[in-house]
Amino acid sequence: MIKTDICEALGIEYPIFQGGMAWLANASLAAAVSNAGGLGIIAAMNSNSEQLKVEIRKARELTDKPFAVNIMLMSPFAKEVAQTVIEEGIKVITTGAGSPSKYMAAWLEAGIKVIPVVPSTAIARKMERDGAFAVVAEGGESGGHVGELSTMALVPQVCDAVKIPVIAAGGIADGRGVAAAFSLGAQGVQLGTRFITAKECTVHQNYKDRVLNARDIDTVLTGKRLGHPVRSLKNRFTRGYLEKEYDSSYTNEQLEQLGVGKLRIAALDGDVVEGCVIAGQVASMIKCEQTCAEIITEIFAEAEKVLKDNLRWVK
Numbered sequence: 001m002i003k004t005d006i007c008e009a010l011g012i013e014y015p016i017f018q019g020g021m022a023w024l025a026n027a028s029l030a031a032a033v034s035n036a037g038g039l040g041i042i043a044a045m046n047s048n049s050e051q052l053k054v055e056i057r058k059a060r061e062l063t064d065k066p067f068a069v070n071i072m073l074m075s076p077f078a079k080e081v082a083q084t085v086i087e088e089g090i091k092v093i094t095t096g097a098g099s100p101s102k103y104m105a106a107w108l109e110a111g112i113k114v115i116p117v118v119p120s121t122a123i124a125r126k127m128e129r130d131g132a133f134a135v136v137a138e139g140g141e142s143g144g145h146v147g148e149l150s151t152m153a154l155v156p157q158v159c160d161a162v163k164i165p166v167i168a169a170g171g172i173a174d175g176r177g178v179a180a181a182f183s184l185g186a187q188g189v190q191l192g193t194r195f196i197t198a199k200e201c202t203v204h205q206n207y208k209d210r211v212l213n214a215r216d217i218d219t220v221l222t223g224k225r226l227g228h229p230v231r232s233l234k235n236r237f238t239r240g241y242l243e244k245e246y247d248s249s250y251t252n253e254q255l256e257q258l259g260v261g262k263l264r265i266a267a268l269d270g271d272v273v274e275g276c277v278i279a280g281q282v283a284s285m286i287k288c289e290q291t292c293a294e295i296i297t298e299i300f301a302e303a304e305k306v307l308k309d310n311l312r313w314v315k
Contacts, residue, residue, distance in 0.1 A: 013037030019192025020070020073098030119147025139170030175302025
């Protein structure tokens with residue numbers, strides 16, 4: 001069975017993280033991933049302290065395995081949530097949408113392993129200097145907020161730039177992607193889109209069905225003009241947004257407002273026409289709903305086979 005150093009360090013069976021997807025990564029999904037041997041992650045998103053505590057305590061009722069919390073640093077509640085993870089005894093956190101530097105000292109003093117999501121080598125180096133346990137190098141193939149570099153280009157450069165473990169993310173949905181990530185130097189992988197269709201994911205069925213029926217060309221980037229592009233599945237919302245994004249009569253503030261609440265109505269209400277259906281470019285590779293345990297065991301069985309069989313191409 002495939003194991004890396006992060007497995008022992010984090011107390012997990014497989015070197016796989018579940019992405020901290022807003023409105024999708026709740027206690028139900030995180031606990032199921034952790035029970036299956038991976039690292040489940042609760043998305044703090046824009047939750048306040050009390051809302052996050054409810055999810056953390058619910059996860060503890062569902063699993064006795066390690067799980068993490070993802071902190072979105074642009075959240076208006078980031079400061080109180082940063083303290084909540086300390087008070088609740090969380091041992092691993094991932095971060096995104098900003099720099100965690102001002103919280104690092106307190107987290108490290110509390111014995112928390114901090115794993116920031118990074119889009120570049122410069123930010124990876126900064127996180128290493130600040131005391132990060134590892135970094136998630138996330139390529140632009142992923143769903144949600146993305147950077148410029150692809151996973152294939154980003155991961156090996158980050159691996160060369162830092163001495164701490166690197167987790168590869170973006171464009172990984174099966175064992176072939178896992179094997180490729182290891183070949184690039186990563187010690188683990190983070191998957192988001194694949195877990196959207198997990199049976200334990202409580203997202204609306206309409207959302208799951210959009211992912212299951214996606215084609216390879218069905219994702220699109222919106223928000224480039226604002227400097228923080230988002231990858232999601234094409235629909236009426238994205239078409240309307242793109243028309244306005246390149247219309248100079250619309251201000252940046254108006255564009256920002258267009259996206260407010262759109263992920264929530266897709267994920268919770270099932271409005272996959274006017275809502276924002278976050279998904280990565282691998283959506284079309286996912287063909288059925290499975291349990292988290294089935295997903296993880298299938299992926300790593302395939303990864304082992306790929307790694308063993310790869311040499312057959314070498315003469």
